[in-house]
Amino acid sequence: MAKRNKEVTRQRILDAAIDVFSDKGYNGALVDDITKRSDTSKGAFYFHFPSKKSIFKALLGTLVERIVAEVDKAVEENNGAELKIEAALETVLSIFSKHEKATRLLFLEATGLGKVFDEEVFAAHQKFAAVISGYLQSAIDDGSIAPLDTQLTAFAWLGAIHEVMLMNFLSPTSPSLTEFVKPLKGLLLSALTRIPSNMRTDRDAIVSTSASTIDYN
DSSP states (O other): OHHHHHHHHHHHHHHHHHHHHHHHHHOOOHHHHHHHHOOOOHHHHHHHHHHHHHHHHHHHHHHHHHHHHHHHHHHTOOOOOOHHHHHHHHHHHOOOOOOOOHIIIIIIIITTOOOOHHHHHHHHHHHHHHHHHHHHHEEEEEEBBBOOOHHHHHHHHHHHHHHHHHHHHHHOOOOOOGGGGHHHHHHHTTSBBOOOOTTTOOOOHHHHHHTTOOOOO
């Protein structure tokens, strides 16, 4: 029971930290703000986290793990490499749009805080890219899409997502992130070259169709 209570307290502190960092930014946030928002003590905070930096890093790691887990779950519910790619991308975008405060931490607050956090952010982007790259490779392997550089494509997609997120966060007149999910997904998927099912065992035909693109609309 004591172990469970400690874990519940830790999660309360993490949840409160997301709100505080999102509202005040990393530099403006204080440990006092987090303990007040979580209705805990400084003793409880420092029992779980040695510093403000440590809880911020823990938040980044937790958010990445949650996103990857949700993507894997969504992908498992779809059959076929093409559908898995679409499910993975849509899930990533949907999670970012539904959890705007957490997304702000990943794409805005964690940027420019120094080498340590830059490495954390890059590691997070690498994990996201690895997930997307894996599903792209599966689609290439089964002949659903034409060969491409999966890692470069995955990072290019993340770069586009990152810019859209920044535009949304920094523009006071920008609509909700949820309004960007469908058009952004369509734009990113349109860069893939779909191989007709009757040509998927013909490698020469696959190469010859590389100028065609998928229409996901």
